[in-house]
Amino acid sequence: MAQPQMRKPVEYFLDNKKYLHPKFAANYGNWKTHDRPRPGVLHHISNTGDQVWSVRAGTQRQMDVHTIRLLCDIADKFAEGRVRFTIRSNIEYILSEESKVAPLIAELEKNGFPVGGTGNSVSMVAHTQGWLHCDIPGTDASGVVKSMMDVLYDEFKNEDMPNRVRLSTSCCEINCGGQADIAVIIQHTKPPKINHDLVANVCERPAVVARCPVAAIRPALVNGKPSLEVDEKKCICCGACYPPCPPMQINDPEHSKLAIWVGGKNSNARSKPTFHKMVASGLPNNAPRWPEVNEVVKRILMAYKADARPWERMADWIDRIGWPRFFEKTDLPFTKYMIDDWRGSRYNLNASAHVRF
Amino acid sequence: MAQPQMRKPVEYFLDNKKYLHPKFAANYGNWKTHDRPRPGVLHHISNTGDQVWSVRAGTQRQMDVHTIRLLCDIADKFAEGRVRFTIRSNIEYILSEESKVAPLIAELEKNGFPVGGTGNSVSMVAHTQGWLHCDIPGTDASGVVKSMMDVLYDEFKNEDMPNRVRLSTSCCEINCGGQADIAVIIQHTKPPKINHDLVANVCERPAVVARCPVAAIRPALVNGKPSLEVDEKKCICCGACYPPCPPMQINDPEHSKLAIWVGGKNSNARSKPTFHKMVASGLPNNAPRWPEVNEVVKRILMAYKADARPWERMADWIDRIGWPRFFEKTDLPFTKYMIDDWRGSRYNLNASAHVRF
Amino acid sequence: MAKQPHATPMLDQLETGPWPSFVTGLKRLAKDKDYVVDLLGHLEHSYTTRKGYWKGGTVGVFGYGGGVIPRFTEIKNEKGEPTFKDAAEFHTIRIMPPPGMHYDTDTLRKFCDIWEKHGSGLIALHGQSGDIMLQGCTTENVQKAWDEINEMGFDMGGAGPAVRTAMSCVGAARCEQSCYDEAQAHQKIVNQFLDDIHRPALPYKFKFKFSGCGNDCMNAIQRADMAVIGTWRDNIKTDDALGKKWFAKHGMNELVNDVIGMCPTRALQIKDTKDVRKDAHVSAVALNDSQSLEIDNKDCVRCMHCLNVMTGALNVGNDKGATILVGGHSHLKIGATMGTVVVPFISLKKDEDYEQLVELAQTMIDFFAENALEHERTGEMIERIGLVNFLEGVGLEVDANMVTNPRMNPYVRTDGWDEEVAKINAKKKAAA
């Protein structure tokens, strides 16, 4: 079957040695300490006495080649032609000399790349695909991120938070954006509308039935053709049926809302890692700038900023003050939808007389 | 149908006013503080300045009338004819005068009732029915309690523990004895043996089938008669089928073992309440004195006594030192059976990089 | 004089050792009662073979459907005759104790007399559900004993799928931590449900327990379908004289390690007395002439720990009442559940407050009766239907105090979000 003219791929996963900044290579595994001379700048010192300054700048992640070439030009000029990207799509320039820090920052900012995202700042939002590319999105990703970072621009450039703040957005309930201090995620509120004409051709029906977490889907004959039926009483509108069966339309301009979750934490520092928790929902999918979402995000951030103690992450802060006061301080309503009823829900109920007034 | 000669019951639940010690009645809801002048004695002071001394003594709970009358005689002599019993079947005498404390204690101990069980002592074991009366026990209760309290006699009479210690025993997995700092509970290790001849007459078969937590029982025809069948691969030997269907013999002199559980806590003091956790099993049902069980109980208690900080209950102590060190310090093997696989088990797995070495 | 005792080499070993021996007690009774002679033989047989030999059956008293636990021997010879024939029946009668388990000796002696006459003479004070358990009676004598007990003013306890005997702590009678009148709550609720206690007709058992504070001396949270646990809404009360006394005796290290360091929510701090905050939700107790222990009562979760350690120097507040938790039970068939908060605070000061508590209990029982499956406890039912459905069913409002964490999964249908928020806002407005 192989077409002879086709090139066979070379399968090999490269190491990163040749890409490392020379100082990184020389001091590999031998660093001693670091500090942050200013927001956006990390200063690492190795056991040999070597020093490097890393300057971090925000990007739009979804970059055109012109933007990338511009970033490369800057790297060639200041940073020995080496860069790295962080998990949050920030770019990092590595400098061997402190004297280059200020000029590099000036150059970046001149070109519209904000320097920051280090330490106790709000870093770039973890980003997904949305309308730009995904086949199942209820909203956009890049546009949501852009509108959020515009609002949080100063919080990116400064280190004024009690501890680092990590945000994510996700354009469907699958949550490719991941757990975060504050996460914005689509939350559907109506069961899928089924386009029965297409089901027979497009969907592997047993697979879809198996995919539903609450067993709300069953095979059915509709207009004499094999299709599917949803028990709307059972359906929790999660959208899990939609990827394997696109005729099960879950997205709706009106009824696909946005929910906000807080207190996700991946690091093991102090408390154990935790998942984020739902604290608001029902926000409109208001492209192109989602002001209602950003207002709530900002409100939560400001409450945290005002009240948390140094080093308390969002989750640690709420752990101390308690959920009743979280809702008080953020002026968000605690609704019945926030009371867990999924598997293991008993672990999330207050099984104690620890109560706050 | 009513037999005319039969007396109709008077249905009314009494208040306790007439039974209260006069000082209790006079200071009802108006107490200010207390201290413990010595083990076994509580000294309460009311807002009016009134004082009472309560002297606590151990009993065998399952008492013959002669024992009760003896306790009454003592109450008449020292305590204005009033007593109360605690949740742990200890008797309390209430004295209006401090001068009566010492003579009362002497009288109690002379008659074989140990004075203690207050404060940071090991109080009486919560007690169930066992072979004496229950229809489903795998072991005895009163005898187990007696043998444990003989071993822990000094710990009852003194207040040498970091905090109070509550024990319980239960003669089947149902655990009427409840959650405790240390609990001793029957743990069956083999599926029930079915006496098929009896099933048809004695068991409501759908009820039994419904009672099994792992759906291991199904109706079956055995020798042409309706009976039941157990999927021995699924069966977790819990014995839940036995009460509704006695022909499903779960008790076995050899294979019904004893397990030990630690860290149950009902109080909300400091940490939230928690369930006890399995830390040992496979101990023989060695009547009449269960020495193997008592040895492990004692070992755990001594490790706790040596290592816990003041006010740490068993659960608080383990929380601080961690499970790996608990097993080290008590020299108990951590076996695979202790890793939860029941509903919500993920909440009991270590979902963090918090690890101890 | 009773008949010749059986040899009981196993049980005899339980007469040694310092703890009071139930075997010695039984032997005392056996002196006069063939019944107990055979009971000892029966028990010795269990000890020897390591098996139990009682089976259930149906025995009751006139007018009631429960409260007696019948036991018939299964130790029989080839002909099917009981080996220990005088103890062939060994039923227990469960009697509800006075709240707080207070007695006068007169009452106890009357129980002894009745039980010596009609029963074995063995009484357990008390069962784990709080009953006075009169243990060991023939079918014939059950009614006789019961009639006399009922005449004394005592009533039968629960058994089977019924409301069960309740328990309350010593509480207000002797304890400075008590936040409500446990006995009154206990009495009123039991009186409300006498019918449900005596005529088992619920899906399964339902238990009430009353603890005056979060120390929960009744283990209510883990053993009661409805646990009433005392608490308060205002500030912890402080007594400077007792504060100083405590500090003089225990010192700074103990204060830091045993009190401040153990508060679960970091609500406590040492302050120079002059620096103590003046906020309405802050209280403080003097430690010496210059330092105080400051309590941020907004951070406090009423765990009781600091009040336990510094008793008298710190006391529960004035705005007292209780937290209500629902769903505690042992582990059949989903694993043990604890009660979880369904009412963060109910005021329990006036008589009307207690009536409200009773009404709430009635609503819960009604909902349970209608919605639980057979042999399903409240905790299991709530796990099955979800807490919110339960709350709506019994007409309670959601509150963030009901959760350790809001949901961590998106598996929820939120169509009603806007109306829900509108309702909450309307309420807030009305309250403001």
Added chain:
Amino acid sequence: MAKQPHATPMLDQLETGPWPSFVTGLKRLAKDKDYVVDLLGHLEHSYTTRKGYWKGGTVGVFGYGGGVIPRFTEIKNEKGEPTFKDAAEFHTIRIMPPPGMHYDTDTLRKFCDIWEKHGSGLIALHGQSGDIMLQGCTTENVQKAWDEINEMGFDMGGAGPAVRTAMSCVGAARCEQSCYDEAQAHQKIVNQFLDDIHRPALPYKFKFKFSGCGNDCMNAIQRADMAVIGTWRDNIKTDDALGKKWFAKHGMNELVNDVIGMCPTRALQIKDTKDVRKDAHVSAVALNDSQSLEIDNKDCVRCMHCLNVMTGALNVGNDKGATILVGGHSHLKIGATMGTVVVPFISLKKDEDYEQLVELAQTMIDFFAENALEHERTGEMIERIGLVNFLEGVGLEVDANMVTNPRMNPYVRTDGWDEEVAKINAKKKAAA
């Protein structure tokens, strides 16, 4: 020059504001590419109607079964012709980045050139799984672009039911907290599974992530089926000079509130230097000439907090390696799961150690391939079969570090207890 742009009033609003705008970037590309002109029209249509319009399909490269995410437009006129015909196909190619995402500009420029030629010119650095995402390509051009990229020395990332692209933190390259060579682990494991990456044949996706310490900058615990998180077994290393420097700058209050008070296990205490315990498991750092911060390393759970705050004064130990956690995934279909500990410590110092890590990964994948149901992640599989069955399947020994709590329910079959204990004791003996 490309064709006339569509009106994009919605998207235009995303060109205002200070953050770099992807719309501006797209418009820059649209100047030369009809492809991107129509992409902007396509996206504007989504913004207007608030719906997505891409559907999947099958597009790949020769020799591989995955790695390309195909997208075909669903915006069509009545005749079924694409409204935005130049952007009717908009596939993404996923390319695995170097460990730690380090680049030289030469490499980045080559990517730009290739993608400008064959694709849209839009590149995401990086995807949430770490891929270089070359976004926007026609079916026809996918192979051409791929051939050039592969020639550069880069290989395709994962998609579908396959081992996925992995991620590793900057770690040893720049970070003093790094406990192992993340890049080496990353590279060796990916090389082991190239076939499973390129030819999807697993029950579902399987992800690896490598973080050099418990700070877990790769979010491995929540997003990786197998998370390798650095840790150490011996004592925290201390540097008195940097300790004093830290203390001089930050003072006692910060030490107490921000360091000691925040240690999750109370492993830290202030001591007069002369009173510091001499135990082998205790380390200490000087704060000034008389006081020290004492660390009981037996109580320490390697949470990283104190090392984060007092960087350089406290450093990870010498006996380095990693904890391995398995089962992290998003919430399909049982709710999100975190990875849980399956190997408390694996030494990662010598090359052989890394081989052992690779072997272990292979065993896990094999077990997953054989035992998971279709579309079931490791976390779901473990929940279904129980952790112990998983451990036995992959040949790992149980350890108390794997649990937050031992079981709280008796629902377990313990027939094998004695043999189990005998095995454990034999091992202990052998080790002693």
